[in-house]
Amino acid sequence: MRCDGEQLTVQGEAAAGQTRCVYGVDGVVCLATTSYDGQPTATTPAGNCWRQRLAAHHLFDETPLSSDPMAEAPDSRRMAPAPTNIGALPEEILLRVMSYLPTREAVHTCLVSPYWRDLWRSVPCINVSIMEFKDDDYEDDFEREVAFKRFVNHFLMLRNPVPLVEFRLTYSMSDDDRSDSDDANDWISHALQWNARVVKVVNQHEPLEIDHEVFTSSFLKRLHISSADLFPGFFSQLQTGCPALEYLFLFDCLIMDHEIFSMTLKVLILSKQIAFSDQASISAPSLIYLSIEGDIQSGRLPVLKSMASLETASALISGAITDCDADAIRQFLGGLSNVTSLDFRYRDQKLTMEKNFQWCPRFSKLVNLTLNRSCVHAEFYALIVFLQNSPNVKKLTLKLNQVCVLGHIGYASAITGELEDRSFTCEQLQIVKIKCSETSEMLPRVTQFLHARGVRPDQMRINRRN
Structure with missing residues (x-):
């Protein structure tokens, strides 16, 4: 089976009357049903199949609707299947284990069993990476980026309204297309709206244009940003909009603020190529750890103020x-x-x-x-x-x-x-x-x-x- 663009087609052999759950090119699960002559009876648009899944009990099953794993076994051999070790774990622990998986792999677990069908929707950690799409068969980078964006948007739309612990985004800005930055800012905003305590944004190639207005959260404690342009007002927004922020890691970023001020930061790491538009001052009375490890591309060293706790x-x-x-x-x-x-x-x-x-x-x-x-x-x-x-x-x-x-x-x-x-x-x-x-x-x-x-x-x- 294969999902090309927005239309699903069935390839290869499938049992007559069987409903199967398959993945489209954007990693989204789709529905296909095969007729009794081995041909597909219908093709399901990838954009609509998720909504059909909500009403279809069998959507994620690889077996026919009437299938019973023990139906064809002699009565003398019929017994209740023993649960696997991991399947016997409480849902809270399963969700924690799934938090270590890349999000695309976490979605794939819906095929393990009916019990696992919707677990991915409540995983408290999101880890979406464009690198997971690099080995897929795409004509060019543009097509790969479109598939990645489609997957992330679908995932965020379909996950359950549960609080987040961590949001990790590995992105690739191949050109100066403003819409790429807009998408990333929307995803960051979504994570903060669901109380993410940790946000990590790893960008490649062209710098990401961060919209600092999205940083409004009383839960955010750790923020990692790489390869981005931080416009004037970024640090003042962190100070007023994120009162719980304690850890800030900036890697290969252009900082346009002349003053870095924070009453809450305890750890500040400036790594690789950190560029200041002018000589900057850093003032952080609560700071315990400071690391300036990269090439500071500026006329002068930053002025360090109010470092009594360092x-x-x-x-x-x-x-x-x-x-x-x-x-x-x-x-x-x-x-x-x-x-x-x-x-x-x-x-x-x-x-x-x-x-x-x-x-x-x-x-x-x-x-x-x-x-x-x-x-x-x-x-x-x-x-x-x-x-x-x-x-x-x-x-x-x-x-x-x-x-x-x-x-x-x-x-x-x-x-x-x-x-x-x-x-x-x-x-x-x-x-x-x-x-x-x-x-x-x-x-x-x-x-x-x-x-x-x-x-x-x-x-x-x-x-x-x-």
Whole structure:
């Protein structure tokens, strides 16, 4: 059987008078009945078959209407079929198990048995992905996208009115068609209307144009967005429209707001290529974890304000920042001065600090410190400055294998400068982890430097990788 476009046809052999449930190209279940001469008696439009299913008890059965699995068995052998292990589980547990399935596969479970016929309609997690349609026989990407949209729209229309726990969308924007963004925004809005606590939108190719007005929910706690344009007003809408939001993950997004402000966020992750239309400020009094892991495509580093609750920070400063100087780093690190754990990596051009310039703040609460190769370069200048300002560090991690040589300019990434006083005291230091390659030329120099400063060999943990 095959469903081409909106019309269902029957192919192959089928039992006379048998009603079968089959899938169309858009993944929607359709109804077909075969006559006693083996030919289809009718074809059912795919768009209407779901409504017929609501009134037809046998719609999802693969067996004839009058079929009884035990009807042809001798009376002496007839017995009630034993339930399978999974079928004996309570519906609440079955729905939870089905929540881990992609939505298209969850719909397929309607063919397991009559009991499973409508379970998919109440699954509390939706996971729709255009990648599930990549192996289907479509003429081009446009036809695949149309089938995907049709499936999602049908599914959302037919699911039961039950609250959602999570909504995951994997989408593909192949061109600048505004309607593609409109569809995605409608789906996100639907999920939030049904109280989704987690929303994850993974987009590919062209950026998705997010309509921030859809973000109105007192239930949303976690939001993931990748490859999208976030227009002015996005963060103010999150602040007023989503008072329970605690976790925000942005991947490869253009942020057009100049101020990122939130009283509720506890985790903020900016990953891969994050572009600001201008220098931005980040203010989040409740923030506990901050990660800026990608290329910040902006003129200057963002200004960090009101980070009193911040405990853990991970920052990568790369060559995408066109105006990164000593003062910008001083201001940026100043916003992180209260953290207990800091992972700082510098992968920009060689930066020479002026003598006696106080670019590094006092990290009085810092316990775990991670630095990359650029801070160990040039007579350990940056490493010494960090340790001089981190008297309570207990664990130090040095990543010597992360090298960044800007070949088009011809210099190695490094923070350098002169120090009159190269001494430091880390009485709390307990362990030093060194990550490097098997052939690292810096390792002997680093271990010698640490040993001369009182770090014992048994305190060093060296992890060599190719």
